[in-house]
Amino acid sequence: MVQRKIIQWRKNQVKIDRFILDKQKFIDSKLIELVGDLQAPGHLKKAFDYAIKAGGKRLRPILMMSTYEGFSNSIDKVTHPALALEFIHTYSLIHDDLPAMDDDDLRRGQPTLHREFDEATAILVGDGLLTYAFQLISSSPNLEAEEKIYVIQQLSQASGIDGMIGGQYLDLKAENEEIDEYELSTIHNKKTGALIQAAIKVGAYLGGATPPQIESLQSFGYYLGLIFQVQDDLLDVEGDATQLGKPIGSDVAKNKSTYPKLLGLQEAKKRKSQYMEKAKEAYIASNVDQPYLLQLIDVFGNRSN
Amino acid sequence: MVQRKIIQWRKNQVKIDRFILDKQKFIDSKLIELVGDLQAPGHLKKAFDYAIKAGGKRLRPILMMSTYEGFSNSIDKVTHPALALEFIHTYSLIHDDLPAMDDDDLRRGQPTLHREFDEATAILVGDGLLTYAFQLISSSPNLEAEEKIYVIQQLSQASGIDGMIGGQYLDLKAENEEIDEYELSTIHNKKTGALIQAAIKVGAYLGGATPPQIESLQSFGYYLGLIFQVQDDLLDVEGDATQLGKPIGSDVAKNKSTYPKLLGLQEAKKRKSQYMEKAKEAYIASNVDQPYLLQLIDVFGNRSN
Numbered sequence: 293m294v295q296r297k298i299i300q301w302r303k304n305q306v307k308i309d310r311f312i313l314d315k316q317k318f319i320d321s322k323l324i325e326l327v328g329d330l331q332a333p334g335h336l337k338k339a340f341d342y343a344i345k346a347g348g349k350r351l352r353p354i355l356m357m358s359t360y361e362g363f364s365n366s367i368d369k370v371t372h373p374a375l376a377l378e379f380i381h382t383y384s385l386i387h388d389d390l391p392a393m394d395d396d397d398l399r400r401g402q403p404t405l406h407r408e409f410d411e412a413t414a415i416l417v418g419d420g421l422l423t424y425a426f427q428l429i430s431s432s433p434n435l436e437a438e439e440k441i442y443v444i445q446q447l448s449q450a451s452g453i454d455g456m457i458g459g460q461y462l463d464l465k466a467e468n469e470e471i472d473e474y475e476l477s478t479i480h481n482k483k484t485g486a487l488i489q490a491a492i493k494v495g496a497y498l499g500g501a502t503p504p505q506i507e508s509l510q511s512f513g514y515y516l517g518l519i520f521q522v523q524d525d526l527l528d529v530e531g532d533a534t535q536l537g538k539p540i541g542s543d544v545a546k547n548k549s550t551y552p553k554l555l556g557l558q559e560a561k562k563r564k565s566q567y568m569e570k571a572k573e574a575y576i577a578s579n580v581d582q583p584y585l586l587q588l589i590d591v592f593g594n595r596s597n
Numbered sequence: 598m599v600q601r602k603i604i605q606w607r608k609n610q611v612k613i614d615r616f617i618l619d620k621q622k623f624i625d626s627k628l629i630e631l632v633g634d635l636q637a638p639g640h641l642k643k644a645f646d647y648a649i650k651a652g653g654k655r656l657r658p659i660l661m662m663s664t665y666e667g668f669s670n671s672i673d674k675v676t677h678p679a680l681a682l683e684f685i686h687t688y689s690l691i692h693d694d695l696p697a698m699d700d701d702d703l704r705r706g707q708p709t710l711h712r713e714f715d716e717a718t719a720i721l722v723g724d725g726l727l728t729y730a731f732q733l734i735s736s737s738p739n740l741e742a743e744e745k746i747y748v749i750q751q752l753s754q755a756s757g758i759d760g761m762i763g764g765q766y767l768d769l770k771a772e773n774e775e776i777d778e779y780e781l782s783t784i785h786n787k788k789t790g791a792l793i794q795a796a797i798k799v800g801a802y803l804g805g806a807t808p809p810q811i812e813s814l815q816s817f818g819y820y821l822g823l824i825f826q827v828q829d830d831l832l833d834v835e836g837d838a839t840q841l842g843k844p845i846g847s848d849v850a851k852n853k854s855t856y857p858k859l860l861g862l863q864e865a866k867k868r869k870s871q872y873m874e875k876a877k878e879a880y881i882a883s884n885v886d887q888p889y890l891l892q893l894i895d896v897f898g899n900r901s902n
Contacts, residue, residue, distance in 0.1 A: 331759035336766045392716030411697030420758040427753035437742035448732035453725040454636035461641045
């Protein structure tokens, strides 16, 4: 009985790993294709290539596509929104890495864009990717005008002043400050949670989910965002620098507020388990049949990079 | 006869000055209202206020609104796109002023945003204004979905990698380089011309212009962009620092390619006159009855700030 369960768990593990790998390959090839078509002056074009070819887990577009596939078989509609989302995410990392912001030298084991090129190029590549995201959605031949508007509303709101940008601002200001768990979760809900939720909402909406289903899935995304962040903080304490592609301990070095610092390591892990449980409940409440979403909870909670 | 012409010219002058002033007041009040409603954390909100209250000529939204009014009497449809355009323009100035870019300390007689606040805040305010522009258009209650998509397409393209961002990149790289007049006009068509053209195209489209009218007006916008830039270069040589709100001679100091440097002062002025003539021809070809557009050619060509 126990053995059968272990075999089943291993089978599922293989399946989700393969699912993610296939999606990553698809997303990477599409991103490279789009960036290849960009009309950018010579050296700037190289910087866009660098930004995209540096790779990444592509978790946000995978999440949007997985949710969409819980409702619809065709992937036509979701492709451009998913790619636009990854462009927005990539821009945010490039700007966050700048010397005036988090001042990071390494990203995914490679020099950050401003180290490989220069600061001006990094600012412009970030601006360019953000702008291009909206150009891509608005010009997509696969979406109705109403659908484009929904996607642009969701992504601009989540990545905007009351979302990701506000969160990054609060995060910078919280360095060297004493904040409580409520403030910490507010920062992360804005900085990373909002865009993760938007990924799921857009996927559900484009797939044809009902409003109550979208609501449950939004709650699913809310907990997924928290899981993501607690695990991020845990990896900075217990992770492997090689797998992470960046040094560990940088949160401590920058005197950042983190879950382990605020709650202690054991309590932070407990919090993560609680959020994983909540995410499962929200998934079940949504009444969607997409087992990969359930498995993505584990992927988010147990990732090593 | 001559005297009557002068009187008529003065009357027109008073009318266009009043027209611009009224539009500026309207745009400023709407910008302040929108920024007042932004959900941004405390100090970041102050930075958005600062960015907007620093003022500006508001030439781009005025151009969009004037074109629109050549075709339609209601201003409902054009207001949000015009404000979004000004947010995009404002973001571009904030990022261009950054130390890694043009490294400017003064803008409109006041410290640039990164001098008044800090670089991180300036990067985030720029990102925020750009994102908010698309949020504003996509959420406008005054536009049909198809209209929103058209506006987003035009503005994202003009301000994007093949437009404003590419132009800024080329402009930075051209410092200390020898370039010819063709390369110089390419830079400026991308950096400032594209967004001026988009302003006019969007105004015409929303007002209900026919495709041939839009085409003529796009050509009108093309020359207006060139006039704007030649005058910008001339002001940096012959302008008044107090009126400009920034020191003159900064192009020379940065060893920038400009029209006066490339062609000489007299030839640059002649080029401006030729472009003003071309703009008038394009206006006449468009067959729109909006005399303010004609007068805006003079405003662009003879502005002192």
